[in-house]
Amino acid sequence: MQKTKILVPTDLTELSDMATEYAVDIAHQLKINEVILLNILIPAHVQTSYASGGEVNSSMHIAQQLNMVMMEKHKEIVEKQAKKYSTPDVEVKPYVRANISKSDLNEFVKEFGAGLIVTSSKDKFSFLEILFGSETEKKIRKIDFPMIVLTGEPVPSVVEKIALALDLELDNEEQDGIDDVVDIARNLQAHLQLVHVITDGNINASDAIERLQNIAQNRKIQNYSINVVENHSLESGLSGFARKNNPDMIAVLTHGNGKIHNLIYGSNTGELIKEMEIPVLVAKCK
Numbered sequence: 001m002q003k004t005k006i007l008v009p010t011d012l013t014e015l016s017d018m019a020t021e022y023a024v025d026i027a028h029q030l031k032i033n034e035v036i037l038l039n040i041l042i043p044a045h046v047q048t049s050y051a052s053g054g055e056v057n058s059s060m061h062i063a064q065q066l067n068m069v070m071m072e073k074h075k076e077i078v079e080k081q082a083k084k085y086s087t088p089d090v091e092v093k094p095y096v097r098a099n100i101s102k103s104d105l106n107e108f109v110k111e112f113g114a115g116l117i118v119t120s121s122k123d124k125f126s127f128l129e130i131l132f133g134s135e136t137e138k139k140i141r142k143i144d145f146p147m148i149v150l151t152g153e154p155v156p157s158v159v160e161k162i163a164l165a166l167d168l169e170l171d172n173e174e175q176d177g178i179d180d181v182v183d184i185a186r187n188l189q190a191h192l193q194l195v196h197v198i199t200d201g202n203i204n205a206s207d208a209i210e211r212l213q214n215i216a217q218n219r220k221i222q223n224y225s226i227n228v229v230e231n232h233s234l235e236s237g238l239s240g241f242a243r244k245n246n247p248d249m250i251a252v253l254t255h256g257n258g259k260i261h262n263l264i265y266g267s268n269t270g271e272l273i274k275e276m277e278i279p280v281l282v283a284k285c286k
Contacts, residue, residue, distance in 0.1 A: 024090045116184070147281070
């Protein structure tokens with residue numbers, strides 16, 4: 001991971017503040033000197049259309065006036081937050097942009113030259129969220145860049161151990177998100193715990209260990225350990241592993257499958273984020 005920038009999408013809540021503070025600490029460890037604090041403002045006419053199912057159209061003149069007022073107010077708040085969390089080594093730069101979606105961040109990542117996203121999740125993954133897509137699920141599905149998701153109370157930001165969950169049934173091309181995780185771990189000087197959870201008995205422990213060893217060698221991973229867990233579900237297995245081995249972060253690979261796929265088959269990434277009390281690093285398989 002080259003020295004780049006970290007992007008923090010903020011909705012001006014305490015959880016977003018926690019993500020900003022965490023991002024600054026991570027930036028210190030990665031020797032990154034700039035964090036982008038981005039507030040996305042959905043235009044008034046778009047919000048009205050969403051809320052009414054397209055039945056109500058607000059006056060464009062009134063909507064423009066409201067947008068201007070909200071834009072100035074949000075700029076004032078974001079600038080105050082950026083000043084609060086900036087340090088002598090890491091500058092937090094505030095931006096407010098209008099966009100129809102808060103979860104589609106790829107263009108902003110490219111625009112600001114960022115390589116990592118730090119965000120917070122307040123989703124409860126109710127049935128309606130699973131059906132229509134929570135904000136976190138939308139980000140997982142849409143974003144093409146590594147993303148750290150904070151799920152609960154403030155956590156220690158010093159990252160010494162990262163547990164990387166691996167599906168050994170995928171071929172090498174389907175696991176290319178590993179490189180992003182390995183790169184981040186190397187730059188954080190963190191120990192990488194390679195973890196496979198045996199859930200269906202299709203592979204025995206010795207074969208799983210051998211495959212994990214091959215992955216480590218092929219990816220030229222140096223600071224790592226191999227761990228195999230047996231459990232009825234991936235989420236439960238990784239939760240148990242985290243409680244026992246105390247990693248500072250869990251990393252998972254995702255293919256960003258769509259809402260229908262997740263509704264029918266379930267989203268391991270979404271379920272894992274709901275279960276975890278530590279940050280979850282999501283890396284997209286390209």
